[in-house]
Amino acid sequence: MAKQYETVIGLEVHVELATKTKIFCGCSTAFGGAPNTHTCPVCTGMPGSLPVLNKQVVEYAAAVGLATNCSITQYCKFDRKNYFYPDNPQNYQISQLYLPICRNGHVEIETENGKKQVRIHEIHMEEDAGKLIHDEWDDCSLVDFNRSGVPLIEIVSEPDMRSAEEVIAYLEKLRLIIQYLGASDCKLQEGSMRADVNLSVREVGSETFGTRTETKNLNSFKAIARAIENERERQIDLIEDGKAVIQETRRWDDAKEYSYAMRSKEDAQDYRYFPEPDLVPIVISDEWLDTIRNQQPEFRDEKMKRYKEEFDIPEYDISIITASKHMADLFEEAVALGSNPKKVSNWLMVETLRLMKDRSIEAEDLKFSAANLAKLIALTESKTINSSVAKEVFEVMFDENIDPDQYVEAKGLKTVNDEGALRSVIETILTENPQSVADYKAGKVKAIGFLTGQTMKAMKGKADPSEINRILMELLQ
Amino acid sequence: MDITQLTALELGKKIRQREISVREAVLASQKKISEQEDSLHCYITLNTEAALMQADQIQKKIDDKTLTSPLAGVPVAIKDNICTKDILTTCASKILSNFIPPYSAEAYQNLEKQGAILLGKTNMDEFAMGSTTETSAFGVTKNPRDPNRVPGGSSGGSCAAVAADECFYALGSDTGGSIRQPSSFCGVTGIKPTYGTVSRYGLVAYGSSLDQIGPIAKDVTDCAVILEAIASYDPKDSTSVKRDSYDFTAGLVNDVKGLKIGLPNDYFGDGLDSEVKASILAAAKTLEAQGAILEEFDLGLVDYAIPAYYTIASAEASSNLARFDGVKYGYRTDDAEELHHMYKKSRSEGFGPEVKRRIMLGSFVLSSGYYDAYYLKALRTKALIKQAFDNAFDKYDIILGPAAPTTAPKFGELVSDPIKMYLSDIYTISTNLAGLPGISIPCGNDHAGLPIGVQMLAKCFDEKTLIRAAYSFEQTKERR
Numbered sequence: 001m002a003k004q005y006e007t008v009i010g011l012e013v014h015v016e017l018a019t020k021t022k023i024f025c026g027c028s029t030a031f032g033g034a035p036n037t038h039t040c041p042v043c044t045g046m047p048g049s050l051p052v053l054n055k056q057v058v059e060y061a062a063a064v065g066l067a068t069n070c071s072i073t074q075y076c077k078f079d080r081k082n083y084f085y086p087d088n089p090q091n092y093q094i095s096q097l098y099l100p101i102c103r104n105g106h107v108e109i110e111t112e113n114g115k116k117q118v119r120i121h122e123i124h125m126e127e128d129a130g131k132l133i134h135d136e137w138d139d140c141s142l143v144d145f146n147r148s149g150v151p152l153i154e155i156v157s158e159p160d161m162r163s164a165e166e167v168i169a170y171l172e173k174l175r176l177i178i179q180y181l182g183a184s185d186c187k188l189q190e191g192s193m194r195a196d197v198n199l200s201v202r203e204v205g206s207e208t209f210g211t212r213t214e215t216k217n218l219n220s221f222k223a224i225a226r227a228i229e230n231e232r233e234r235q236i237d238l239i240e241d242g243k244a245v246i247q248e249t250r251r252w253d254d255a256k257e258y259s260y261a262m263r264s265k266e267d268a269q270d271y272r273y274f275p276e277p278d279l280v281p282i283v284i285s286d287e288w289l290d291t292i293r294n295q296q297p298e299f300r301d302e303k304m305k306r307y308k309e310e311f312d313i314p315e316y317d318i319s320i321i322t323a324s325k326h327m328a329d330l331f332e333e334a335v336a337l338g339s340n341p342k343k344v345s346n347w348l349m350v351e352t353l354r355l356m357k358d359r360s361i362e363a364e365d366l367k368f369s370a371a372n373l374a375k376l377i378a379l380t381e382s383k384t385i386n387s388s389v390a391k392e393v394f395e396v397m398f399d400e401n402i403d404p405d406q407y408v409e410a411k412g413l414k415t416v417n418d419e420g421a422l423r424s425v426i427e428t429i430l431t432e433n434p435q436s437v438a439d440y441k442a443g444k445v446k447a448i449g450f451l452t453g454q455t456m457k458a459m460k461g462k463a464d465p466s467e468i469n470r471i472l473m474e475l476l477q
Numbered sequence: 478m479d480i481t482q483l484t485a486l487e488l489g490k491k492i493r494q495r496e497i498s499v500r501e502a503v504l505a506s507q508k509k510i511s512e513q514e515d516s517l518h519c520y521i522t523l524n525t526e527a528a529l530m531q532a533d534q535i536q537k538k539i540d541d542k543t544l545t546s547p548l549a550g551v552p553v554a555i556k557d558n559i560c561t562k563d564i565l566t567t568c569a570s571k572i573l574s575n576f577i578p579p580y581s582a583e584a585y586q587n588l589e590k591q592g593a594i595l596l597g598k599t600n601m602d603e604f605a606m607g608s609t610t611e612t613s614a615f616g617v618t619k620n621p622r623d624p625n626r627v628p629g630g631s632s633g634g635s636c637a638a639v640a641a642d643e644c645f646y647a648l649g650s651d652t653g654g655s656i657r658q659p660s661s662f663c664g665v666t667g668i669k670p671t672y673g674t675v676s677r678y679g680l681v682a683y684g685s686s687l688d689q690i691g692p693i694a695k696d697v698t699d700c701a702v703i704l705e706a707i708a709s710y711d712p713k714d715s716t717s718v719k720r721d722s723y724d725f726t727a728g729l730v731n732d733v734k735g736l737k738i739g740l741p742n743d744y745f746g747d748g749l750d751s752e753v754k755a756s757i758l759a760a761a762k763t764l765e766a767q768g769a770i771l772e773e774f775d776l777g778l779v780d781y782a783i784p785a786y787y788t789i790a791s792a793e794a795s796s797n798l799a800r801f802d803g804v805k806y807g808y809r810t811d812d813a814e815e816l817h818h819m820y821k822k823s824r825s826e827g828f829g830p831e832v833k834r835r836i837m838l839g840s841f842v843l844s845s846g847y848y849d850a851y852y853l854k855a856l857r858t859k860a861l862i863k864q865a866f867d868n869a870f871d872k873y874d875i876i877l878g879p880a881a882p883t884t885a886p887k888f889g890e891l892v893s894d895p896i897k898m899y900l901s902d903i904y905t906i907s908t909n910l911a912g913l914p915g916i917s918i919p920c921g922n923d924h925a926g927l928p929i930g931v932q933m934l935a936k937c938f939d940e941k942t943l944i945r946a947a948y949s950f951e952q953t954k955e956r957r
Contacts, residue, residue: 041580045800047573048560048582048679050714080796082843084820091799143804272843274852277685277793279715 003240004204007232008212009167009197010159013174014152015184016128016192017060023127023151024051024094031190035133035144043149045089050278053078057151058101058282060183061125062292064153065102067177067299068120074284076101078125078276083269086143087129095154097273100124101282107177109169118170119158126152153183159198159209164225171195171221176300179325185364188220197228200245201235210235211245215259217252227252227259234259303328311341317349324363327352333370339377347373351391355398368401376404383464389413415464419471422455422463426471429454440476448472480505481642485551485699488645492539492550499532499539499550499594502645506552506596510643517619519638521557522565523597528552535592547702549592554644556635557598558605559585559690560679564595568681569613570603572801572808572827582679583714584648584690584707591706596644599634603829604798605655605683607631608901611892612831622664622927626885629659635693636663646694646703650680652687653786654880654905657917660693661880661930664919666947667693668700671937672912673718675704676711682797684790685716687909697918697948701725704940720938728944731952734768738946739873741776744904750883753929756921757879760931763953764877764946772873777865779907781858783899786906787835788842788855794832795839801827834895863911870936875946877933879904880917884927904932914940916947919954 022029025042041049062072076099080092105120130148134141155174161167175186175193186193200212215231218224230252235245248264298306300322307318322328327348334344356363376397380390385408393404393413408414416422429451430437440447448469455468480488480502491497507525514520538544555561558568560578567573581589602612610618610633618633620626621641628637632649636659639647649656651669660667668691675690682688692703705726710719740761745754765771803809803823810826813819828836842851869876882901891898908915914937917930931950935943 044805046578046580046806047566047568047576047681047800048578048580048677050678052713052715082796082799084799084802084817086802086804086816089800089805091802092796270845272796272840272845272848274792274796274843274848277716278682 005201005232005236006204006206007162007228008159008200008202008209009161009163009228010212011155011157011161011167011170012196012198012214013155013157013171014194014196015064015155015174015178015186017057017151017153018182018184019054019056019060019151021054022149023054023057023125024149027149029150033146035142036146038146039148043089044145045091051094051276053279053282054151057125058284059292060151060181061101061123061153062284062289063181063296064155064178064183065105065123066293066296067181068102068105068107068123068155068174070102070105070120070123072284072289073099073101073103074286074289075099075281076284077281078279079273080276082272085129086141087132087148089130089145089148093127093129094276094279095126096124098275107170107173109166109173111163111165111169116160116166118160118166121156121158123153123155126154128152159200159212164228167197167224167228168221171224176323176325179364180297180299182297182325187362187364188218191219194218195224197224197231199228199231199235201232201239210239211247213245213247214249215252216249216262219254223252223254226254226257230257230259311335311345313342313345317345320353321345321348326366327363330366330370330373334374334377337371337374339374340381343377343381344373347377347394351394352398355395359399367399368397372397372401372404379404379408384408384414386415386461386464389415389461413462416459416462419467422459422467423471423475425458426455426468426475429458430475437476479642481509481645483645484695485645486547486702489547489549489551493545499536500529502550503528503532503552503594503596506642506644509641510596513621513641513643516624517621517637517641517643518616519599519618519634519641519643520554520597521567521569521600521613521615521634524564524595525597527564528594528596531594535594538592544592546591546706548588548706551593551645552596553588553593554596554599554635554638554647555585556601556632556647556649558601558650558681558683559648560681561585561595561598564598566598566681567615568604569601569615570801570828570832571614572824573681574614574808576807578679580679582690583676583709583711585679587707587709588648599632599638599647601634602631602655603832604681604794605631605650605652605688606794606831606835607892608654608658608898609886609888609891610634610659611888612829614829617888620663620885623885623925626887626927627662627891629662629881629885631655631659632667632693633659633663636660636665636667639663639665639693639695646692646699648690648703648707649693650683650688650690651905651909652684652689652790653909654902656691656693657880657905657908657915657930657932658902660917661919661932662885662928664922664928664930665693665695666697666700666916666918666951667691668704668940668943669908669915670704670708670940671718671914672909673716674708674720674914674938674940676709676714676717678711678713682793684793684909685797686793687786687790689909697916697944697951698729700916701729701944701948718938722941725940725944728941729948730945731949732768733764733946733949736764736769736875736942736946737873738764738769738771738875738877739869740771740773740877741779741869742773743776743779744878748882748900748903749879750923752923753879753881753883756923756929757877757931760920760950761877764950767949767953769946774869774872776869776876778858778862779903782862782907782910783903785855785858785862786902786910787838787899788851789859789910791835791839792843792852792855793839795836795843798828798832798836803827831892831895859910862907866907866911866913866934866936874939874942875933875935877931880930880932881905884923884925884929908934912937914938914943916943918947918951920950
């Protein structure tokens with residue numbers, strides 16, 4: 001009988017905060033500038049330069065802490081983490097060790113196995129490093145300090161997760177909270193959210209933890225799931241073979257679906273942490289904390305509850321719409337502009353999801369505005385355009401956020417409301433298709449569809465299908 | 478008249494009254510420099526041509542009255558750990574031997590606004606680590622009063638330049654006595670302001686929680702005016718303090734009646750040279766004669782100040798100096814096989830032995846397993862020392878004692894024995910641990926004619942009383 005193993009997982013999640021400027025200087029955090037253009041003496045570690053804390057970083061970090069039920073350290077400090085690497089211009093990182101801003105929190109996750117709490121050990125603030133670019137051709141390495149000093153928070157969980165499914169649920173939960181706060185866009189692919197997985201296995205029933213490894217370089221939920229499965233199996237194989245799991249840091253290669261050891265505990269560095277003498281302690285007064293607390297938005301769970309009460313839309317739709325702050329905003333804005341909630345929900349659930357899949361974009365990156373969606377819905381409600389034209393217009397709007405009123409006008413897509421004209425077109429169609437008329441009269445109801453299609457074709461799509469149907473029926477009596 | 482013997486304020490006045498042109502003043506200083514530099518070596522870098530160009534620009538502004546500052550047109554020397562835009566700033570280290578900062582320190586910018594003219598950058602102990610200016614990578618500075626002796630350190634170049642009339646005043650930095658001790662050895666006046674008074678932005682950090690820039694000049698009046706010019710609240714320095722008043726010249730009052738002066742017994746015990754002791758006690762008596770009230774007291778904890786100081790300063794230095802790695806600026810070794818080899822070689826070749834010693838000491842006390850025993854204990858000691866001073870200042874307006882246990886030693890005497898060198902800082906380092914303001918002013922000479930400085934300390938942010946006591950004492954002496 002094979003032994004049963006349990007996987008024990010804790011996460012260290014780094015999140016890049018959405019501040020306009022860096023954590024300790026006034027340089028821009030914008031992505032994609034030419035190398036070393038978003039830099040100054042502070043974020044390039046020039047002698048004599050000094051850090052000055054960006055207050056917004058404290059507010060975002062505390063807001064995330066409050067939203068994850070943490071206690072906020074109202075007297076907190078920064079520490080220096082000392083290590084040499086060229087992407088780290090001072091050769092120390094300003095981080096928090098002794099008095100992190102948030103501690104002892106938790107979030108609730110839900111999986112197929114039900115609800116569960118994942119505890120958060122701490123959240124601390126720190127600065128990001130620059131980027132090394134290795135030029136194989138010239139056999140040299142270059143440093144770009146544009147990312148150096150971009151603010152990060154690191155969210156450290158307790159080892160409370162037991163499966164990849166729980167890990168993903170936890171990450172989704174964090175991502176939603178942080179996106180709802182506007183503290184980060186949390187994109188794993190672009191690195192604004194990064195998760196390192198601490199994993200160990202133990203026999204089911206065991207009280208003590210096994211030796212853990214830390215796996216880095218996980219750039220998607222899929223990679224995380226694959227890496228967890230892979231590492232679980234690797235550790236079980238070692239144990240079954242009577243070998244020991246070594247405490248080490250491993251790097252995941254998603255293309256090869258394999259991880260390799262980067263460094264073991266033995267060569268783990270001594271970071272020689274000590275309080276950062278260039279920064280004064282941060283005192284978060286009760287008033288400041290209250291202000292941050294009062295600015296907390298409505299989070300997803302509350303939103304879902306409210307939608308259920310306010311709008312007559314399916315629970316499934318609610319869960320999809322609120323799974324993205326941006327989509328929920330679109331929904332609420334369009335409704336506020338007078339659109340029917342059911343219609344808005346329909347557009348989001350059907351056409352929007354279809355095109356998102358087709359164009360492979362995330363909900364947070366939707367380009368069209370709520371105002372334009374509301375206009376489009378108004379155009380269909382007033383029957384100014386028919387539903388197939390509406391879908392065409394929506395697709396253009398989805399890609400380019402055009403104004404549907406102007407677009408419909410410019411392209412001449414309005415439904416023709418001249419009954420006489422429509423009636424004469426239908427009369428012609430009936431004359432040209434005697435067989436279909438005969439089929440219909442013989443009881444083949446399907447023939448109506450063909451005749452409607454022919455009429456719509458002749459009208460170049462700009463007819464109201466229900467009108468066509470009404471006139472057809474009348475003439476066929 | 479030898480212009481160079483004027484004080485900064487005397488010169489400033491003559492410039493404003495058109496008795497002396499700015500160019501004349503600069504040329505006079507440069508002549509003095511060219512006559513003496515070969516033997517004294519106060520400067521690492523001279524700003525000769527730029528200073529003359531600057532002189533003409535400043536003269537115009539003085540002529541059209543857009544510049545009316547008392548320091549307008551007065552030539553200054555700046556310690557070489559204070560960044561000066563487009564001018565070599567080496568910290569007297571090989572590792573920064575090619576470093577030209579693209580920005581100026583806030584304190585220097587404040588002086589520029591007053592119309593100061595930079596003569597050059599002065600010699601110092603490498604990264605301000607030393608008490609004699611002998612750890613400089615660019616050779617020693619000689620004490621103008623006796624070329625066989627050290628000028629003190631680490632601001633030895635700045636103090637010697639003032640003493641030798643190679644500038645009218647200078648800026649130094651003080652982490653554990655680096656302004657006050659060389660001022661004492663060279664017979665000049667220097668102030669270490671309250672921590673947070675002068676911005677540290679652009680001062681190459683040694684011990685961040687202890688470093689302060691301060692003035693070095695020929696008398697107390699100059700020092701007060703210079704301090705007023707360089708002090709400012711600077712949002713770029715998080716440890717900068719927004720003070721209620723920057724009116725330091727308000728302390729230039731000759732009146733010590735009723736001023737309570739404490740003489741710590743701890744500062745007059747073993748190890749203090751008897752001639753120095755006699756001179757300091759005589760200075761105290763002079764103030765008493767002017768109406769001050771003297772009292773001896775036990776400060777306590779003095780024995781713990783040196784270990785606490787060298788633990789904290791070295792710990793901070795080990796981290797502050799990590800950025801000098803050959804990657805971004807400064808010295809890089811010629812040949813290295815890979816990254817870590819490049820780091821090791823560049824740093825091994827770029828730093829001198831005293832700097833290496835402190836980096837190792839600092840790295841050690843921060844190491845896991847030792848942090849609590851050394852670094853944390855030192856921080857607690859620092860808090861206790863601050864408490865001891867706070868208690869003393871409940872009773873006294875001024876604490877008075879020597880700035881150094883001896884007069885200037887001969888070359889090699891201190892630098893060859895690090896422990897002896899560290900112990901020579903005994904009277905100055907507590908001030909930095911407690912963040913207090915302190916001043917050293919000449920009070921006499923020993924039998925060999927070497928200057929002795931009396932040190933006075935005041936409570937934090939009370940430079941005004943400090944300046945009043947020092948100024949009153951100075952008024953009892955004849956001008957040199």
